[in-house]
Amino acid sequence: MPEIRTPPPSFSMDPAYHHWQTFGVERRVLVVARTVTTVTRLLDVLSLFEDDPRVQPFFTFDGSNPAIFSAGLPEFLHSLGTTVVPWAQAVKPGFDLAIAASENDDLAELPSPVLLIPHGIGHQKYYPRTEIVSGLNPSRLRGKRLRLGLSHGNQLRHLDGNAPPTVVIGDPCHDRMLASAHRVPHFRRLLGADSRTHVVLASTWGPDSLVGTDHLVPQRFLAELPLDEYRVSLVLHPGVWSAHSPFQVRAALATAIRGGLTVIPPQHGWQATLLSADCVISDCGSMPLYATAAGVPVIIGSPISDTVVSGSPLAELLTKAPRLVRSDLASQINATIEAGPVPGIAEQAVEYPGKCAEILRPLLYAMLDLTEPARPAVFPPLGDPAPQVQPPTTLRVAVHNEGATLAVTRFPAAVPHTGEPLPGTHVVAHAELSTLADLEGAAVIHRDRTDDFPAWAAETARRRPTARLIAATAPGRCLIRTEDGATTTLAVPPDVDPLAVASAAYWHAVRNLPLTTLRFRLGPHQITAEAD
Known part of the structure; x- marks a missing residue:
């Protein structure tokens, strides 16, 4: 201590x-x-x-x-x-x-x-x-x-x-949340959600909580929601951290953390995280009320506890808010965002x-027994959240044809896939950060620097003969080596993850199509990559 x-x-x-x-x-x-x-x-x-x-x-x-x-x-x-x-x-x-x-x-x-x-x-x-x-x-x-x-x-x-x-x-x-509403774009950037739908899982403590009723709920969201379209954050009640210890919390969430789950520490940051959410999935704790009062729609993902005071604002919210359905999460989240928060609850919760x-x-x-200061009585804005996040090192990527362009959809490979098989699925693994098992099954192997690319790519292809494509990325470009040893440099807009180009290039390469121009959709963005 x-x-x-x-x-x-x-x-x-x-x-x-x-x-x-x-x-x-x-x-x-x-x-x-x-x-x-x-x-x-x-x-x-x-x-x-x-x-x-x-x-x-x-x-x-x-x-x-x-x-x-x-x-x-x-x-x-x-x-x-x-x-x-x-x-x-x-x-x-x-x-x-x-x-x-x-x-x-x-x-x-x-x-x-x-x-x-x-x-x-x-x-x-x-x-x-x-x-x-x-x-x-x-x-x-x-x-x-x-x-x-x-x-x-x-x-x-x-x-x-x-x-x-x-x-x-x-x-x-x-009221501190209200005093911080103007900082939401800043909070979203810090949480990696500025261009994505931000889904916040907010769980209280106990067996009837969101995580208590389904320990795998973070994994389920990561498995179904594409990385380039959604950011998934988790806010746990401080009592969970206290009862189980930070070590055990991280151990229980290990797969989800490897899959890119953003974990908010218990000391601070949960208010900024709720404010920056597009949708909150919660339970019978205080979080759904705080979210609703802040204008954020909620979905209830746990049974209604018999400890909820009858006739209270929380009881009404739990009755009127949509219930979490365990399939087609994206559709339910998008519909809830479109509908907005349950009306009339915030006025009953906070006077x-x-x-x-x-x-x-x-x-x-x-x-x-002191005189008040002359300055106005106001709450200061919230401080910055301190998210704990580990970007996924191995991706499961689906590519399919959408007319004149491709659609590239990426998920963390650490989280087991649920649902129907995805078309054109392949694994993209980092040459140094992924596990050996991931590398052995990867169709695309990459690293995030481009120095000495021809020699490094040739050596990697020799050591990993099952890989169909070797890639190296830097802001604005992606270097590709195909199975025949040919190399290509593709230019992309600076705000696009160049690694997504490698998956579009893989789709072309396995069909013996040229890599001169790649057009594909990544989330809501239409992208064109041109060979230098």
Whole structure:
């Protein structure tokens, strides 16, 4: 476990503390961290204190009462570079405000005022095998100085007469997404989806989740959706990473990762990924609601859990959204995109959209007994996602004639093909990065540099006699060596993957057709490659 930065044991009462501080701190905010999920939600709230040196946050977590999904929490806090105080110190005087996103810590022990916000989009679930709404357990909403923030007034029906003072604040997470809508083209470029349909698989935790009900769901999408037309990303609930460990998550997804699956790490990036999606495939977690509220259509790919609160926005969405069909994914995705998000859901899930900062910041400063900054209360845009992606090294390529042109359709060879056989299928393998088994069965062998091509191609053809074509690529051109030893250089537009030319050339070569001009379709693009 990495070292956690902690302050002096009695920092809050030590007079010397006020002499060595630099920023003139007047108020100390305690952030009660329970899981990675709660921390990411509380960071949205903390962003409202940016550029105000009077307010300093400190983090704490109760190690004696850990959450089920607490694994990875100390490491995440360490990565933030923040100051963490032990729970025994957190329950002593010295803090002016505590903010939390889970009622499962003993918030009544904290002597300061406490603001409790949801750690999802409102309160949409029951605790398993109960009728208690998660996040609103009356036995845990204790403390004379506790205040409760809700995302929508319709959640007031779950509270009884003994509930703490409550204010409807909207949803900070949703509003940060709204504040980042102009960055979607940038996010899409970072995620490799700027010219492709971006399909996001968003799974919560548990056996009834999207991935829990079908562990192979990422592979199924990669097997059916052409690489040049679709980008498939996966967002897993931080609880999945916590319960199984990052090592096991990567092991369970190994084939899909080799097939080009974009994996979003649990600490950050999921909001930007949802925003950049054309369609989200999800389950009974918060993700389909966040996607719908952001204007992204969803498909539900898991059974409806009995933990979903009846009459909630999530329950309505799960009833009205299309269900995932296990065949012809492309047609269903395209139809869902055309239909758009289920109407009327976003208004029930988040009240005062775009106004949360204007409501929440005055509340925070009033609880701190501080004057608000003069600048407008707004959330900053989201940071860049940090996708983890491994481009496929071996491709399964189908080529067929479409009248005057060819159609080239590419899939990752690492993912087993499902469905009807594809016409004109051949394997394209990287000379250095593919496996030996892939190389032995490849019709086209390539590398992504063109230096010393004649000698390298001749040696590769000698060592791999079953290959029908040897290729080398560079931006704007593809060098080809056919079985008879002839070489050709084909020029392509600079924004086209030159490796696709090798498959069109292979189709021509096996039919003894000239390679002077190749016309083919790659996804939505019509391409012409001319011999130099």
